[in-house]
Amino acid sequence: MTARRRPTLRDIAASLDVSVNTVSRALADKDAVSPETRERVKEEAERLGYVPNSLARSLVLRNAMTLGLVITNPSNPFYARLISAIEERGRERGYSLMLMVTEDSADNERRAAEELMRWGVDGVLAIPVQHGAEHWHRLRKSGTPVVLLNRHLPELDADVVGVDYYAGARAATEHALDGGARELYLVEEDLDISPVSERIRGFRETLAARGVAAPDDAVVRVDPGAAPVAGPAPGPVSGPFDPGAAYAVGAGLARRAGRGAVVLAGNDYHALGLYRAFSERGLRVGTDIGVVGHGDHPFSAYLDPALTTVRLPAPDVGRAGVDRLLERVQSAADDADPIRTLLAPELVVRASAGPLPHPSRRGGR
Amino acid sequence: MTARRRPTLRDIAASLDVSVNTVSRALADKDAVSPETRERVKEEAERLGYVPNSLARSLVLRNAMTLGLVITNPSNPFYARLISAIEERGRERGYSLMLMVTEDSADNERRAAEELMRWGVDGVLAIPVQHGAEHWHRLRKSGTPVVLLNRHLPELDADVVGVDYYAGARAATEHALDGGARELYLVEEDLDISPVSERIRGFRETLAARGVAAPDDAVVRVDPGAAPVAGPAPGPVSGPFDPGAAYAVGAGLARRAGRGAVVLAGNDYHALGLYRAFSERGLRVGTDIGVVGHGDHPFSAYLDPALTTVRLPAPDVGRAGVDRLLERVQSAADDADPIRTLLAPELVVRASAGPLPHPSRRGGR
DNA sequence: GTGAAAGCGCTAACAA
DNA sequence: TTGTTAGCGCTTTCAC
Numbered sequence: 001m002t003a004r005r006r007p008t009l010r011d012i013a014a015s016l017d018v019s020v021n022t023v024s025r026a027l028a029d030k031d032a033v034s035p036e037t038r039e040r041v042k043e044e045a046e047r048l049g050y051v052p053n054s055l056a057r058s059l060v061l062r063n064a065m066t067l068g069l070v071i072t073n074p075s076n077p078f079y080a081r082l083i084s085a086i087e088e089r090g091r092e093r094g095y096s097l098m099l100m101v102t103e104d105s106a107d108n109e110r111r112a113a114e115e116l117m118r119w120g121v122d123g124v125l126a127i128p129v130q131h132g133a134e135h136w137h138r139l140r141k142s143g144t145p146v147v148l149l150n151r152h153l154p155e156l157d158a159d160v161v162g163v164d165y166y167a168g169a170r171a172a173t174e175h176a177l178d179g180g181a182r183e184l185y186l187v188e189e190d191l192d193i194s195p196v197s198e199r200i201r202g203f204r205e206t207l208a209a210r211g212v213a214a215p216d217d218a219v220v221r222v223d224p225g226a227a228p229v230a231g232p233a234p235g236p237v238s239g240p241f242d243p244g245a246a247y248a249v250g251a252g253l254a255r256r257a258g259r260g261a262v263v264l265a266g267n268d269y270h271a272l273g274l275y276r277a278f279s280e281r282g283l284r285v286g287t288d289i290g291v292v293g294h295g296d297h298p299f300s301a302y303l304d305p306a307l308t309t310v311r312l313p314a315p316d317v318g319r320a321g322v323d324r325l326l327e328r329v330q331s332a333a334d335d336a337d338p339i340r341t342l343l344a345p346e347l348v349v350r351a352s353a354g355p356l357p358h359p360s361r362r363g364g365r
Numbered sequence: 366m367t368a369r370r371r372p373t374l375r376d377i378a379a380s381l382d383v384s385v386n387t388v389s390r391a392l393a394d395k396d397a398v399s400p401e402t403r404e405r406v407k408e409e410a411e412r413l414g415y416v417p418n419s420l421a422r423s424l425v426l427r428n429a430m431t432l433g434l435v436i437t438n439p440s441n442p443f444y445a446r447l448i449s450a451i452e453e454r455g456r457e458r459g460y461s462l463m464l465m466v467t468e469d470s471a472d473n474e475r476r477a478a479e480e481l482m483r484w485g486v487d488g489v490l491a492i493p494v495q496h497g498a499e500h501w502h503r504l505r506k507s508g509t510p511v512v513l514l515n516r517h518l519p520e521l522d523a524d525v526v527g528v529d530y531y532a533g534a535r536a537a538t539e540h541a542l543d544g545g546a547r548e549l550y551l552v553e554e555d556l557d558i559s560p561v562s563e564r565i566r567g568f569r570e571t572l573a574a575r576g577v578a579a580p581d582d583a584v585v586r587v588d589p590g591a592a593p594v595a596g597p598a599p600g601p602v603s604g605p606f607d608p609g610a611a612y613a614v615g616a617g618l619a620r621r622a623g624r625g626a627v628v629l630a631g632n633d634y635h636a637l638g639l640y641r642a643f644s645e646r647g648l649r650v651g652t653d654i655g656v657v658g659h660g661d662h663p664f665s666a667y668l669d670p671a672l673t674t675v676r677l678p679a680p681d682v683g684r685a686g687v688d689r690l691l692e693r694v695q696s697a698a699d700d701a702d703p704i705r706t707l708l709a710p711e712l713v714v715r716a717s718a719g720p721l722p723h724p725s726r727r728g729g730r
Numbered sequence: 731g732t733g734a735a736a737g738c739g740c741t742a743a744c745a746a
Numbered sequence: 747t748t749g750t751t752a753g754c755g756c757t758t759t760c761a762c
Contacts, residue, residue: 006485006507008739019749024741034747049503054483055429056739059420060754069464074448075663080439083448087466096480099434099464101452115461118419120371138414142371243667269663276667298440298634299664302608302641373755384733389757397731421755425738 007048066096068116070126072104075241077297078314085318110135123325128153130192145328149321152194160340161321165195168310168345169202172292176262179354183261187270190221222249243273250277262290268297290353305351313343372413431461433481435491437469440606442662450683475500488690493518495557510693514686517559522703526686529707530560533675534567536712537657541627544720548626552635555586587614608638615642627655633662655718670716678708
């Protein structure tokens with residue numbers, strides 16, 4: 001393999017007996033280079049296997065052509081799709097991606113922000129851990145725009161590109177109500193983040209508007225750390241995206257819930273955990289008890305019964321996030337007020353929340 | 366936000382009236398700096414909010430403290446976990462991660478390799494697309510070690526850290542055989558990659574060793590592009606990790622397969638697609654027909670019936686990959702022969718593969 | 731213990 | 747059209 005030094009502009013220049021500068025300009029397709037020279041330079045570059053050094057380039061240009069992505073957990077299918085979308089959009093627009101995983105740890109996030117600052121990335125997309133925004137403030141003060149993804153952060157006045165979870169929860173709740181349910185539950189991760197609180201708000205407000213009782217404990221919080229049925233623990237890495245947490249509360253729910261109740265779940269994994277908890281207790285999902293998920297993960301359409309769920313527009317969020325970020329990057333001065341973009345989720349009606357008794361199909365689709 | 370310039374060593378030096386050099390050494394905790402000076406420097410750095418510039422540092426030190434990860438699709442749960450494990454291990458060892466997504470496109474991969482070369486990453490981990498290794502050769506020639514993950518590449522003599530899929534398939538096949546099955550199928554993605562060929566080999570050899578017939582069409586290839594039941598297409602981004610492909614071949618399989626047959630699937634998503642295809646045709650998985658998956662994705666333990674599957678040690682692969690890569694990075698010269706590490710998967714027996722009752726009574730409801 | 735000088739590989743004035 | 751000079755922010759000889 002002979003780790004020989006990579007050829008530089010100087011090597012090309014020397015070998016052609018021109019100045020480094022000329023080589024630089026020729027390769028950059030600037031004018032002020034004669035066609036012949038340009039040709040010769042390019043040939044020689046090719047011959048030598050020249051590859052530009054982005055480090056040096058970025059240092060002088062003061063732009064890294066790199067975006068930072070700070071994410072909590074790639075195993076969340078929604079985030080996985082977000083990663084793909086962001087990487088792709090970034091690449092289309094000429095940016096590389098530096099990925100940091102926080103596992104929802106504030107400490108990891110602080111370090112990630114610091115690291116991205118060191119690299120001088122041009123902008124940062126983050127799915128923020130709650131609590132602590134000091135590091136984001138510092139990043140922005142140093143001139144690096146930050147766009148929040150999916151989660152809102154009260155302490156930080158930054159752009160947000162997310163999902164309208166409020167609307168999603170409303171749609172899910174209304175769907176259950178329209179199906180005739182009068183006993184509803186919402187299962188949510190015990191995390192103090194905006195998607196959760198927005199869904200709870202949507203859930204409660206919809207019930208209130210329809211005059212359906214919603215006792216405090218209609219909202220069930222689930223401990224992300226639990227993982228019962230699976231046997232061996234999921235391992236130290238990126239564990240807790242797992243149906244186990246919801247499965248654990250499913251037993252109690254099965255006991256409390258009457259026939260025809262509907263349980264909304266904050267994500268499809270939770271819904272799946274409920275499926276199992278319920279069926280182990282003789283409740284048939286979609287018949288005895290309804291379940292609605294959130295996410296439309298790839299497996300959801302194939303469950304039995306197929307999961308009715310709120311589809312999240314992951315690719316759109318990713319693309320919009322990159323676009324927003326690059327707007328900020330390009331508009332040198334940080335002028336404008338933060339923009340909050342909430343993309344609309346879409347209720348995908350399948351079988352798990354029962355057939356609708358009211359054939360009142362309203363509006364378009 | 367006032368994008369003011371970040372303070373540099375020089376700013377600290379000026380403000381303290383010492384040389385840049387002294388500041389550098391003080392901050393790097395080298396000796397040849399008096400304790401008092403060091404103290405003053407550190408305080409001033411703190412006060413100014415100094416953050417070292419990694420770009421500059423890397424340029425002079427000729428090490429980027431960055432690893433490249435080239436991956437096909439983050440939505441594959443196995444790869445998602447790999448990403449987490451790699452990021453974490455890299456971080457522990459002081460390396461940042463540059464992520465490139467290829468979507469299994471050779472073209473994207475070429476560009477990714479080129480980009481990583483420009484950044485001068487210290488090493489690259491790749492889940493390679495088949496066909497075309499020229500770019501990997503170039504990378505290595507420029508002194509950047511490459512470690513292949515999960516997939517083997519005949520054209521490239523590089524380290525590989527992967528999974529012993531051959532053993533996994535053997536275990537799965539033997540499990541089915543031990544349960545009494547004599548009619549077995551293997552459903553695999555139609556991709557020319559080593560995991561697939563290794564599983565096929567394990568499947569066939571085990572059957573041969575046990576004297577069980579395995580006609581050519583016992584191995585069913587599945588088109589990754591198909592996505593039937595789900596309704597709206599999965600979208601342009603990172604689509605094809607979906608049960609749909611296997612679902613599509615499930616119908617034919619349901620017709621061909623007798624009672625008590627067992628179908629092995631190359632991954633758990635395929636298994637799930639089969640679940641649905643079978644049950645739609647009145648076959649009860651785990652009773653009328655067996656299914657074994659590969660991957661032990663988070664949802665698999667919660668399916669009904671719970672999926673018997675081959676668990677892949679994703680975190681171990683990720684960590685071992687990083688460790689191997691960093692060994693290469695650190696042992697400056699590319700000495701040794703490539704090392705191939707295959708980590709053992711583990712059959713997780715649950716309910717989907719029986720033991721199946723012998724083909725006698727007709728079931729269904 | 732500290733500073734001056736050189737240089738990593740590149741781009742951007744400014745001259746010639 | 748081309749070359750010279752300077753400099754991005756840092757580390758590293760090598761004097762003092």
